[in-house]
Amino acid sequence: MALMAPTQQVKRRATNQGAAVKEALAAEDTFRSAQDVYATLRASGEKIGLSTVYRHLQIFVDDGLADVIHKPDGESTYRLCGDASTTHHHHLVCRSCGKAVEIEGPAVETWADKVAAQHGFSDVNHTVEIFGLCTTCAAS
């Protein structure tokens, strides 16, 4: 019961910066790091601070608008998701360009829950990410 509905929105002001961050993410279907988004925005002349980028990315995650993937090197990458609040899904991610495809695996969900239950674990969740090279990147 420790989890609250991700759709539980908090009163939030509309700001240019917030919109800019969302647009930057929406512009591509790839997982992007905060540093990357920040650099892109600044490069396009946007007036925004690094802290603000981090703040909004975290807000998106809290509101269930974006998914996060923690890369092996420790960097966090974000991507907007269609309707994360209602659809639990995973990703097939290109480890070269970051392009991602949302995938579902009902069987995996039930398997995970069953395994956890067998070992007496409660309050379970899981992470499943598939990495590979997309056709474009594999060509180069």
Next chain:
Amino acid sequence: MALMAPTQQVKRRATNQGAAVKEALAAEDTFRSAQDVYATLRASGEKIGLSTVYRHLQIFVDDGLADVIHKPDGESTYRLCGDASTTHHHHLVCRSCGKAVEIEGPAVETWADKVAAQHGFSDVNHTVEIFGLCTTCAAS
């Protein structure tokens, strides 16, 4: 073809520090961070530097002796594994104490490969970790 066999050992000297790090990991069946292992070793009077701990943990991973899990907060945790070189497996991890159980899911492996293939991804691998609270931690 970029991957080499994890069992491909490199000439390596036997040192007290290396043994100490391995012992520290072997002492518990939980995923532990480098900082944690370092603190434990120093507390027990071991003469070892932080860099050395990091070095050996990485070596274990390279040699297929240990598995890594990158926690959401960015910290990497390590655990020795029975025979990682021959058995591909995943983990059911207690998010409170780090205790882990090795699990297998052949169905998940095939599913992952199939999904990747359907989208034209090559050179595929995946991460599957199940997090929860073990019975002990759930009680407190």
Next chain:
DNA sequence: TGACATAATGAAAATGATTCCCGATAAGAC
């Protein structure tokens, strides 16, 4: 066994992502 080449070590400095701080700014309410 003794000398040597060099892998391993570790203290300190460097790195890099992320968070914190706090005075300045601007969104929304009245």
Next chain:
DNA sequence: GTCTTATCGGGAATCATTTTCATTATGTCA
């Protein structure tokens, strides 16, 4: 328009991890 306060943002602070490099210790070979 005025006011309240959420939001900004630049810079300092954290923190895990990596790098540097002079010192130490291991395995080898004579």
